[in-house]
Amino acid sequence: MTDYLIKNGFVFDPVQGINGDKVDVAIKDGKIVDAGDVTNPTVIDATGMTVMAAAVDIHAHVAGPKVNVGRNFRPEDKLFNGKAGSGIKRMEGGFSVPTVLRTAYLYARMGFGFSMEAAMPPLYARHTHEEIRDTPIIDQGALPVFGNNWFVLEYLKENEIENTAAYIAWLLNQTKGFGVKCVNPGGTESWGWGMNCETVDDVVPYFDVTPRQIVSGLIAANEYLGLPHCMHVHGNSLGEPGNYEITLDTLKIAEGYKPQNEFGRDVVLHNTHLQFHCYGGESYASKSFESKSKEVIDYINSVDNISYDLGVVTLDETTTMTADGPFEHHLSHMNNLKWANTDVELETGSGIVPFIYNPKTFIAGAQWAVGLECGLFIKDPMRAYITTDAPNAGPLSRYPRVYKWLMSAQAREDMLNNTLKYGDSIRERCYIGEIDREISLYELAMMTRAGPAKTLGLSHMFGSLKVGLEGDVAVYPYNPETDTDDPEKIEYAFGNAAYLIKGGRMIVKEGEIVDMGNKRTFWVNAKVNDNPMVERDISEKFRRYYTVTQNNYTVEGHHFVPNPYVIEVDATK
Amino acid sequence: MAKVILTPTQTPTLFLEAENITPDVFAGKTAAEIAALHGFVGKTTVTLGDYFKVEGAGGQTAADTTIVINGDVSRVKYIGMKMTAGEIVVNGSADMYVGGWMIGGKITVNGNIDAFAGLGMTGGEIIVNGNAGNYLGAAYRGDWRGMQGGVIRVSGNAGSDVGTFMRGGTIIVGGNIDVHVGTHMEGGTIIVKGNAKSRVGGQMVKGTIYVYGDIDVMMPGFQYRNDVDLEVDGQSGKFALYEGDMGERHPKQKGEVIYGQLYMKY
Numbered sequence: 001m002t003d004y005l006i007k008n009g010f011v012f013d014p015v016q017g018i019n020g021d022k023v024d025v026a027i028k029d030g031k032i033v034d035a036g037d038v039t040n041p042t043v044i045d046a047t048g049m050t051v052m053a054a055a056v057d058i059h060a061h062v063a064g065p066k067v068n069v070g071r072n073f074r075p076e077d078k079l080f081n082g083k084a085g086s087g088i089k090r091m092e093g094g095f096s097v098p099t100v101l102r103t104a105y106l107y108a109r110m111g112f113g114f115s116m117e118a119a120m121p122p123l124y125a126r127h128t129h130e131e132i133r134d135t136p137i138i139d140q141g142a143l144p145v146f147g148n149n150w151f152v153l154e155y156l157k158e159n160e161i162e163n164t165a166a167y168i169a170w171l172l173n174q175t176k177g178f179g180v181k182c183v184n185p186g187g188t189e190s191w192g193w194g195m196n197c198e199t200v201d202d203v204v205p206y207f208d209v210t211p212r213q214i215v216s217g218l219i220a221a222n223e224y225l226g227l228p229h230c231m232h233v234h235g236n237s238l239g240e241p242g243n244y245e246i247t248l249d250t251l252k253i254a255e256g257y258k259p260q261n262e263f264g265r266d267v268v269l270h271n272t273h274l275q276f277h278c279y280g281g282e283s284y285a286s287k288s289f290e291s292k293s294k295e296v297i298d299y300i301n302s303v304d305n306i307s308y309d310l311g312v313v314t315l316d317e318t319t320t321m322t323a324d325g326p327f328e329h330h331l332s333h334m335n336n337l338k339w340a341n342t343d344v345e346l347e348t349g350s351g352i353v354p355f356i357y358n359p360k361t362f363i364a365g366a367q368w369a370v371g372l373e374c375g376l377f378i379k380d381p382m383r384a385y386i387t388t389d390a391p392n393a394g395p396l397s398r399y400p401r402v403y404k405w406l407m408s409a410q411a412r413e414d415m416l417n418n419t420l421k422y423g424d425s426i427r428e429r430c431y432i433g434e435i436d437r438e439i440s441l442y443e444l445a446m447m448t449r450a451g452p453a454k455t456l457g458l459s460h461m462f463g464s465l466k467v468g469l470e471g472d473v474a475v476y477p478y479n480p481e482t483d484t485d486d487p488e489k490i491e492y493a494f495g496n497a498a499y500l501i502k503g504g505r506m507i508v509k510e511g512e513i514v515d516m517g518n519k520r521t522f523w524v525n526a527k528v529n530d531n532p533m534v535e536r537d538i539s540e541k542f543r544r545y546y547t548v549t550q551n552n553y554t555v556e557g558h559h560f561v562p563n564p565y566v567i568e569v570d571a572t573k
Numbered sequence: 574m575a576k577v578i579l580t581p582t583q584t585p586t587l588f589l590e591a592e593n594i595t596p597d598v599f600a601g602k603t604a605a606e607i608a609a610l611h612g613f614v615g616k617t618t619v620t621l622g623d624y625f626k627v628e629g630a631g632g633q634t635a636a637d638t639t640i641v642i643n644g645d646v647s648r649v650k651y652i653g654m655k656m657t658a659g660e661i662v663v664n665g666s667a668d669m670y671v672g673g674w675m676i677g678g679k680i681t682v683n684g685n686i687d688a689f690a691g692l693g694m695t696g697g698e699i700i701v702n703g704n705a706g707n708y709l710g711a712a713y714r715g716d717w718r719g720m721q722g723g724v725i726r727v728s729g730n731a732g733s734d735v736g737t738f739m740r741g742g743t744i745i746v747g748g749n750i751d752v753h754v755g756t757h758m759e760g761g762t763i764i765v766k767g768n769a770k771s772r773v774g775g776q777m778v779k780g781t782i783y784v785y786g787d788i789d790v791m792m793p794g795f796q797y798r799n800d801v802d803l804e805v806d807g808q809s810g811k812f813a814l815y816e817g818d819m820g821e822r823h824p825k826q827k828g829e830v831i832y833g834q835l836y837m838k839y
């Protein structure tokens with residue numbers, strides 16, 4: 001394997017406290033080594049450029065059945081934006097729901113090395129893994145959803161943490177999953193009865209359990225197992241005006257829980273796409289709606305065991321997709337466009353609706369503001385990660401544009417003054433106009449690399465350029481000394497990496513994708529004590545309720561996960 | 574006005590995708606430059622010169638460029654796609670997507686056209702002195718934004734799914750029309766001077782459809798309102814007004830619910 005030496009770049013690595021210093025970065029046998037330890041390296045001249053560890057995406061929807069339904073029912077999403085193959089690249093296409101190849105190429109061009117698929121319905125884990133397998137270059141993992149799963153609801157009604165943990169361990173193994181995702185806890189199941197959960201103490205019909213019990217039980221089970229990642233929640237009442245109260249109630253459930261793991265993770269709850277959960281007021285009208293991002297993030301700043309990602313609205317035409325079936329149904333009634341929903345037996349639901357975040361409406365502009373505020377109010381950027389909940393709040397390809405808005409008050413002012421029709425009412429109803437903070441490159445590296453890697457329990461591999469970590473390095477054509485004059489340069493540079501080295505292989509060379517890498521699928525194998533009761537419950541549920549047998553459910557590693565990276569966890573204490 | 578004459582020299586074995594045949598692309602180019610423009614046949618890239626003899630030159634702008642195609646191009650797709658101005662005259666029949674996403678200018682086809690003509694068009698004029706295929710003035714597959722402006726006038730018959738998701742503009746069909754007319758229509762006007770078969774105005778929200786002849790099977794979601802005397806496209810007569818589709822969600826304007834309107838000539 002080739003050794004690499006990246007010379008003369010401005011390096012940003014918060015883990016090592018490197019803030020724009022000119023440090024040489026060396027890679028040998030796929031890992032970061034001391035600059036003196038490479039022999040005959042290929043030298044990359046990064047003069048005038050920014051060097052960071054490859055980025056880590058903690059939450060995106062890029063593989064699986066709902067992404068694919070999105071592709072199927074939005075052929076217009078590929079209209080006029082397909083690109084013929086060239087060199088090593090095959091044909092790519094799609095804007096909000098790109099093909100697996102475009103997803104990989106986009107991530108590579110943006111300098112990413114790892115992406116977490118944020119919601120895998122266990123029953124369709126095979127499909128999810130087939131898409132992950134077909135997405136080259138980047139390492140990926142997937143989070144199975146647990147928040148409306150019948151086993152979990154039944155165990156947590158009685159607060160049976162050990163049984164919940166045993167079931168989680170079994171399901172992670174069966175689905176080759178990475179951690180515990182929880183979407184609209186209890187609400188998606190309630191929707192089967194035409195209801196929803198609108199407070200954390202609403203009772204799920206038939207199961208007689210509340211969102212509070214589900215969230216606290218999943219945190220407890222997650223820490224019982226000592227999983228690398230924490231419980232990853234998309235709370236109740238997403239997108240509803242006034243929902244910041246239920247968000248605060250959900251976050252407060254984490255009080256008293258301490259992280260128990262051997263991966264250096266220090267949070268117990270990750271609240272995804274926080275932007276959608278910080279709304280005050282009673283409607284989307286400019287007279288009523290208001291941002292409550294400050295109230296929510298003040299709370300997060302006051303504790304140390306919660307992280308979140310932003311979910312910034314990028315003001316595009318996109319495709320929303322979530323396991324929050326009731327929310328998608330609600331959305332389809334708002335915009336009257338096409339809608340797909342499904343009930344995943346015993347486990348979850350899902351829905352898909354195209355959506356246009358129109359900058360000429362008050363509410364889309366306000367959502368844009370709230371998302372950025374979520375990134376700007378944080379005191380410790382190691383706990384706030386930049387996402388667009390792709391494609392829900394905006395397409396994956398817009399990450400660099402979000403960086404621009406976070407890093408440049410001028411770019412935000414330009415939006416408020418020139419692009420958004422209701423800039424004045426947005427200033428009035430949101431905090432955006434009062435914030436002059438500009439995220440620095442050092443902080444950006446925390447919010448896109450060091451932070452998400454730590455919360456995923458992968459800081460021993462990703463997120464830094466420390467010796468011994470994976471040889472995943474991105475070089476961007478951005479000069480932190482001279483390119484600060486124009487915010488557009490941020491957007492361009494972070495969407496057009498000059499170099500990406502991944503696992504010691506050069507993927508992007510002088511802006512061109514030249515290698516498909518050695519893609520790995522990460523999953524967590526948690527060992528627990530034998531639990532005959534849970535085993536019996538599982539075979540009973542398959543016998544009585546599932547439409548498939550257990551043999552047709554298991555994700556067989558050799559076929560679906562041909563290049564696994566398994567993280568072993570031992571909870572047999 | 575500058576004129577470019579394209580004379581077909583061979584029929585593509587598959588189909589020639591020629592989105593470059595527009596006044597916008599031809600403007601400012603010589604015959605040799607036009608002949609060098611690319612097209613696609615299957616997965617191969619070809620040039621227009623491989624399939625046409627090119628004479629004349631483009632004008633300074635699209636507006637002063639006329640393209641005349643002398644011959645049969647019924648295996649050539651995307652003629653006039655996205656054109657903004659100028660004129661195209663086809664002396665023969667053309668394949669799919671004539672004037673797709675057209676913005677302005679005029680296309681005249683002295684022959685027949687295949688499906689998807691005027692797809693999502695926002696302006697301009699398409700005149701067909703023959704028959705038209707399916708999905709005339711409709712939306713691209715999956716899209717909800719069909720024809721939004723301009724005029725399509727067909728002398729002969731039209732196929733099925735005309736004006737699907739139409740939002741504006743006018744489609745006039747001189748002859749008969751096949752099933753599914755103005756499905757999901759949210760604006761604009763469709764005039765059918767011959768007969769229609771069935772599913773006229775299904776899921777129609779807004780807009781107007783006139784049928785001079787018979788409708789074989791009426792949609793159950795339409796309700797008779799009253800008779801009116803009208804002049805439509807220069808012809809006057811007595812029409813029965815139906816409103817629908819009652820199965821669809823309808824917007825309100827000044828407190829009144831807006832329905833799609835279907836006029837049937839007596």
Ligand SMILES: [Zn+2]
Pocket residue numbers: 059060061118272273322389392
């Ligand atoms: Zn999400």
